[in-house]
Amino acid sequence: MSKLKALMVVLALLLVAGLALAANTNTSAALGGLPPIVLSVDGTAANTTAADASFSGSKGAQVVHFTVDGKDVMALVRVQKANNGLFIDVIAAGPARANLLTAVAAMNFTGRSHPSPTEDAVDTAVLAAAAN
DSSP: OOHHHHHHHHHHHHHHTTOOSSEEEEEEEOOTTSOOEEEEEEESSEEEEEEOTTTTSSEEEEEEEEEETTEEEEEEEEEEEETTEEEEEEEEEOSSHHHHHHHHHHOOOOSTTOSOOSOOHHHHHHHHHHTO
């Protein structure tokens, strides 16, 4: 299995593990040079709160909202292609948007020379769109 396929499987497992199959949301994204990326979330309730409209360069982000065992979860999902790999980040918090903002402000990915270890303009824009 290629590294890209393995990463996509890991992301899918992270997002659907333990979720009831009652509702779902699907969104897609395109990053230059990669096949279409489809993000699927299944849960008792699920929706894409906001998606980065410029999801066609080397990085994109989405905010998804879903319910797990009666608990609300919001997550920022970032996908970024760089010379040293494909980076898929899931920053989850709940139940309110304020919790997600705090988690994103505190994130600091290390290792493998992550191209966006902290919050950047793409993240800020999609988080602001999620407020509307």
